[in-house]
Amino acid sequence: MKLTIDGLAVRFPTPDGGTATILENISLAVPAGELVVLLGASGCGKSTLLNAVAGFNPAYDGAIRVEGRLVRAPGADRGVVLQTDALYPWLNAWENVGFGLRIKGLPQRERDARAEQALALVGLAGKGDHSSWQLSGGQRQRVSLARALVADPEILLMDEPLGALDALTREQMQDLVLDVWRRTGKTILFVTHGLDEALYLATRVIVLAGRPGRIVVDEPSSFGRRSLAPGVGASIKSTPDFAAARERLRAALFEGAA
Numbered sequence: 001m002k003l004t005i006d007g008l009a010v011r012f013p014t015p016d017g018g019t020a021t022i023l024e025n026i027s028l029a030v031p032a033g034e035l036v037v038l039l040g041a042s043g044c045g046k047s048t049l050l051n052a053v054a055g056f057n058p059a060y061d062g063a064i065r066v067e068g069r070l071v072r073a074p075g076a077d078r079g080v081v082l083q084t085d086a087l088y089p090w091l092n093a094w095e096n097v098g099f100g101l102r103i104k105g106l107p108q109r110e111r112d113a114r115a116e117q118a119l120a121l122v123g124l125a126g127k128g129d130h131s132s133w134q135l136s137g138g139q140r141q142r143v144s145l146a147r148a149l150v151a152d153p154e155i156l157l158m159d160e161p162l163g164a165l166d167a168l169t170r171e172q173m174q175d176l177v178l179d180v181w182r183r184t185g186k187t188i189l190f191v192t193h194g195l196d197e198a199l200y201l202a203t204r205v206i207v208l209a210g211r212p213g214r215i216v217v218d219e220p221s222s223f224g225r226r227s228l229a230p231g232v233g234a235s236i237k238s239t240p241d242f243a244a245a246r247e248r249l250r251a252a253l254f255e256g257a258a
């Protein structure tokens with residue numbers, strides 16, 4: 001298994017000296033190459049779950065393993081993309097993408113070559129010398145994705161990565177995510193609020209609900225793979241199949257939120 005989560009619980013201290021349990025009894029096994037989309041009402045703990053897998057919160061109960069190794073800190077085996085791009089404005093795209101490799105001590109020539117490869121993967125070949133202020137919001141998220149990919153992680157963790165983009169760019173970026181997934185075969189955990197986005201990308205949909213958050217839906221979804229077939233793409237969103245799946249998912253979300 002690429003990712004296993006066994007009996008995960010996450011608690012935070014509250015201002016009155018108590019403890020708030022945000023997630024409880026979360027168990028999950030994700031085989032390599034799946035594109036798992038995580039949905040749920042605001043505040044149900046999606047980011048908390050993703051952050052725990054990223055290693056940002058080592059004080060969880062239970063066990064999180066990536067390729068069998070226990071997660072206790074951030075690591076190069078997990079690439080993270082957040083809603084805000086968090087690029088260093090004083091660095092160009094190559095330098096932003098290669099930043100982690102610099103810390104690892106890779107020589108500049110190798111860093112630049114790998115950064116260029118990662119930029120090409122996200123459709124930004126030849127744009128490496130651009131500063132972040134010269135790039136559009138969508139392009140900056142592409143750079144963030146390249147930065148997450150450059151160390152060849154075991155798993156990509158994406159927390160509402162397209163949430164801040166305009167509708168058209170968002171649709172284009174959904175296709176980019178699918179293209180990168182197809183070409184790299186990466187395992188992806190993707191948080192979104194968008195029902196269409198969730199169904200369009202996913203090979204598996206997970207819905208979190210309640211307080212503490214728990215998994216109320218965990219089922220395979222065929223659209224992530226079907227939309228990759230030649231000539232299909234976004235047109236799949238207007239099929240009766242897709243509409244029916246969207247309605248089912250919407251009902252599950254409302255039920256969970258109730």
Ligand SMILES: Nc1ncnc2c1ncn2[C@@H]1O[C@H](COP(=O)(O)OP(=O)(O)OP(=O)(O)O)[C@@H](O)[C@H]1O
Nearest residue numbers: 012013020022040041042043044045046047048049
């Ligand atoms: N470091 C922290 N300390 C205390 N409480 C926290 C911390 N991080 C998250 N929380 C709380 O955990 C709950 C879940 O937050 P989280 O951001 O995981 O939800 P979410 O489902 O991702 O929400 P949204 O969809 O709005 O982004 C919230 O009530 C939040 O206030």
